[in-house]
Amino acid sequence: MSYIVFAVDNADRLTLLGPPTPEGPNLKQIALSFIQAPKLARRSSTGEFGPEEPFAFEAVELMRTTFIGKPVKFTEDYVIDVLQRHAGRLELSGGEDASVLLLQNGFATVSEHIPARMEKTLFAKYSALMNEAKMAKKGIFAPDAASHTRVLRDLTAEETSKLGEKLKGKVVLVRVEQVLSPTICMVSAEKFPRTQISVRMPGVTIKDSDCLAVSTAARFHTERYLLHRKVKIAFEGWILLVHSWLSDFLQGCISTELLLHGFVKINVSTLAFTNHADALRAAEKEAREKRQGLWKNWEESGESGTLQVKYGTAAAEAPGLAVNNANSNDGPEYKGPLSFSAVVVQIVNGDTITVRSDEKGELIRVSLAGVRSSKNVTREQDGRSPETRVSYTDYEWEAREFLRTHYIGKRVIVQVEYARQIFETKEVRPVVLVKIPETGANIGLSLLETGYATFLLGKNDVCSEASLLQIAAEKAREKGLGTYGKGKPPVQKIVELHHLGNARGKYYLSFLQRGMQGNRPPLLKGVVDAVLGGGSLRVYIPKENFQIPVKVAGIITPMGAANSSETADPFAEESKDFAVTRLQQFNVEIQVHTVDRAGNFISTVFLPDGTNFSIATVEAGLGTVANADRLPYYQQLIDAEKKAQKEGKYIWSNQSSIPQRAAKLMAERNANGVNCYSRSFGPKSEFIPYVLSEVGEDGYSVYLQEQGDENEERLETLQDLANKVSSLNGEYQPKRGELVVAQYRKDKSWHRAKVLHAKKGEQIVTVLFVDFGTVSETSVKSVRAIPRGPEFALLRDLEPLARLVRLAFLKSKVPSPEANAGYACDVAYEYTDGAVIAKEVYQDGQGNVYYTVTVNENVPSLSETLLQRGVALLDRIAESVDPSEYQRHEAAQAIARRSHKGMWQYGDIDDESDGEI
Known part of the structure; x- marks a missing residue:
């Protein structure tokens, strides 16, 4: 059977087109047998490009140039069941062999041992060709092969804009990498070698693709003449669609071809971008008269020249779209953008979302075209009770959660299909298709595939991807998913708490603080259902099934x-x-x-990446520090506020911009001098022998153990109890923050430890051995819970024998913290093998203690050594604590500064005025 090469997906992976069949195009996926060619970069599930192997691009370019669109002979050797591909050899009618071509140019390899089903003569031939290429250092055998690797990435919005302006009005030779739809293609070119961009044909659209057969034939037609071919395109214009240009394909004017076959229709909104508008109109007219494709059932009397969009009617893409009520001919007009890029900021319900436009930053509520969720939500409230019981049924909750977990915060392309007026509110709402620009995935289609929503179009509604949405819904029906399942739909019940007051608030506080250790509340997972203000939220707590009012702790934000x-x-x-x-x-x-008093829960909020939202808000200049003295991150808030104040951000841009409540609290805080250190007195302020058991992760704090027989006895007693626990208890799943007994991997000994990181289902946890200060990873099998009872009270209640202290006169924040912290740790380990003397010098408002640590009173301390090496910075705020000691440390830093050591390598980096980095 004769074939034509339809596509070259990789140098050794092709698609062949055979003689047509009644079922449609006869496509055959093949692989070149017995050879391996380098792989092109592919998009991952996240939409990003993966790695590419050396010379993969050159290999595939050679194959596409040589074979694409040409008749070939295919000899099948075997079938790869996993890939559903036929493996064999490919030859042009002139006898040129594809495998031989790749091997000769060093673009493929053969295994060292003869594969099963391969003839010896063929193996010898392929091996000889590969060895010749290897000797000639061709292709992947070249010494510089690694440099022939492309790193593909998507352009940023700014880069996209610049490239659009650069290409506008130019004719460029491109390679069509992928056909996304009959009128949209992904292309690459020498002018933009490290990326691929989306181009669409101006003046045409597939708005009315109700007929699946026509839609499939249209896409095949575009692929048949464009896919993987080099073509010239004229970049006619660049529009708001991110990564999308309006471009005329000059190769036979494919737009005209599509219109003549009735595969597409005229797109009024982009017709002005092409120079072939008259030819396109003539082509559509001819297809209409011949009843081709989409015009098969066309009747002349049914045509209308109006551009109005009635309630539930498809919107013609014009500058203004009329939106009429069902009972009136007059109504408002939708004048918003017809296509734009945006970010999803809210899931209103299973078929309605809110997006923020990139161009103007405005919030736009839109409905998903062709998608209908149940919206079956009931709310029950007993009189003036602060509790409202909300029930979500018929998969409404699941639909919202699917959209939220997959698309919230994602950048999308919004294409307005039509507009309708909401009867209750008179709101004019666009009905749209929403797509992910990197993959082209339609989020409405993805939702329909889950079965959490259904496909629905009104009598006069038109959606350009109706057939695809309908197919997705049918697949969900066939699989019995979601609303199509036979079982009873799940019911999600939530209690919303409002205006609790102090007494009722304290009642619920006891639930939210279960598992509290000391003064540290437990970390609760939640979802921010709504943002009421800069520091006022409503947060859903899945563990308790509560939705609670939250005030962000430690800050005051401007009030609306x-x-x-x-x-x-x-x-x-x-x-x-x-x-x-x-x-x-x-x-x-x-x-x-x-x-x-009002019943709002004062809470610290951590973003998904671990960022403290209070600190982020203050740092952005959109909040001030308030009532934060007891928070563990108080100093970080103070530092962030100083930075924002110094840079004049937002509320600090003008004195009158500071909220009055915040200004009053700031005055009180400054009057109290909360930034001052307090000098330590007492027995610990004199040098005492210690063992430096570990260096903190920041490099500027250490763990100290007191020396003495009493301490040694405690360690032995604790280890005996730990050994007993290890034999008594079985395995269990540790939780973050718990005090446990764990095995230290290096010497297999058992000690007390605090769980720093543990996730359900994971077999490795991170622990801190509290009596030594060592952080280590260990398996769940090597962790035991401390039993209750008086016998093990010492394990539970005894204070850690290793105390974490900060090094006096050193800043905790330095430039390039990760690198400098590592250098500081190395210096500390080099400084001593364990035995030191140390004394407490001062404390701060957060309860942190600062020590001078040294091996001898007559030699530089650890702090001085770090300053001399240039891996630490002097804390100028500590000068008032002990001026004489401060001068010694200042002299140590001067050595590093003069010698340009460490952080001083390229000159002064410290700010003399306020000591802040």
Whole structure:
């Protein structure tokens, strides 16, 4: 059977086109047998490009140039069942062999041993060709082969804009890498070698693709003449669609071909971007008269020249779309953008979302075309009770969660199909297709595939991807997923708490603080359902099935106006937008510290990447520090506020911009001098022998163990108890923050440890051996719970024998913290093998203690040594604690500065004025 090479997916992976069949195109996936060619970069599930092997691009270019679109003879050797490909050899009609071509150029390899089913003569031939290429150092055998590797990536919005302006009006030779739809292709070119861009044909669209057969034939037609071929395209214009240009394919004008066959229709909104508008109109007219493709059932009397969009009617892409009520001919007009890039900021329900436009930053609520969720939500409230019981049924909760977990915060392309007016609110709402630009995935289609929503179009509604949406819904029906399942739909019940007051708030606080260790509340997983203001949230706690009101701890943010008679604080809107962008409907972790008089839960909120939202808000200049003295990150808040104040960000841009409540608290805080250190007195302020058991991860803190017989006895007693626990208890799943008994891997001994990191289902946990200060990873099998009872009370209650202290007169924050912390650790380990003397010098407001650590009173201390090596910075705020000691440390830093050591290598990096980095 004769074939034509339809596509070259990789140098050794091709698609052949055979004689047509009644079922449609006869495509055959093949692989070249017995050889391996380098692999091109492919997109991963996240949409990013994966790695590419050396000379993969050159190999595939050779194959495409030589074979694409040409008749070939295929000899099958075997079938690869896993890939559903036929493996064999490919020859042109002139006798040129594809495998031989690749081997001769050093673009393929053969295994060292003869594969099964391969003839010896063929193996000898292939091996000889490969060895010749290897001797000639061709292709992948070249010494510089590694340099022939492309690193592909997607362009940023700024890079896209610049490239669009650069290409506009030019004719470029490109290679069509992928056909996304009959009118949209991904292309690459020498002018942009490290990326692929999306181009669409101006003046045409597949708006009315109800007929699956026509839609499939249209895509095949484009692939048949463009896929993997080099073609010339004219970049006619660049529009708001990210990574998308309007381009005329000059090879036979494919747009005209598609219109003549009735595969596409005229697109009025982009017709102005092409120079062939008259030819396109003539082609569509001819197809209409011949009843081709989409015009098969066309009737002349049914045509209308209006551009109005009635309630539920498909929108013609015009500058303004009329939106009429069902009972009236007059109505508002939708004048918003017809296609734009945006970010998803809220999932309203299973078929409605809110996006923020990239161009203007405005929030736009849109409905997903062709998708309908149940919206079956009931709310029950008993009189004036602060608890409202909300029930989600018929997969409404699941639909919302699917969209939230997969698309919240994602950049998308929004294409308006039509607009409708919401009867209750008179809102004019666009009905749209929403796609991920990197993959072209339609989020409505993805939702339909889960079965959590159904496919529905009104009598006059038109969606350009209706057939694809319908197929997705049918697949879900066939699999019995979601709403199509035979079982009873799940019911999700949530208790929303409002206006609790102090007494009721304390009742619920006890639930939210279960598992509290000391003064540290437990970390609770949650979802920010709504952002009410810069520091005011509503957070859903899955563990308790509560939705609670939350005030972000430690900060005050500008307040918006509660009603029209009030005036909002300056930058209130910016503060709220900052919170919406980073928090709304994202997964977070919170620590609930207390509850205020109104029943709001004062909480620390951690973003998905671990960022403390309080610190981030203050650092952005959209909040001030307030009531944070007891928070463990108080100093970080102070530092962030100073930085924002120094840079004049937002509320610090003008004195009148600071919220009045915040200004009052700031005055009180400055009057109290909370940034000052307090000198230590007592027995510990004199040098005492210690063992430096471990260096902290920051390099500027150490763990100290007191020396003495009493301490040695305690260690022996604790180890005996730990050994007993290891034999008594079986395995269990440790939780973060727990005090446990764990085995130290290096010497197989058992000691007390605190769990720093543990995830359910993982077999490795990270622990801190509290009596030594060592952080280590160990398996779950090597962790035991400490039993209850008086026998093991010492294990539970005895304070850690290794105390974490900070090194006096050193800053905790330095430039390039990871690198310098590593250097500091190396210096500390080099400084001593364990035995030291140390004394407590001062404390800060957070309860941290600062020690001078040395091996001898007559030699430089560890702090001085770090300063001399240039791996630490002097803390100028500590000067008032002990001026004489401070001068010694200042002299040590001067040595590193003069000699340009460490951080001083390229000159001064410290700020003399305030000591802040």
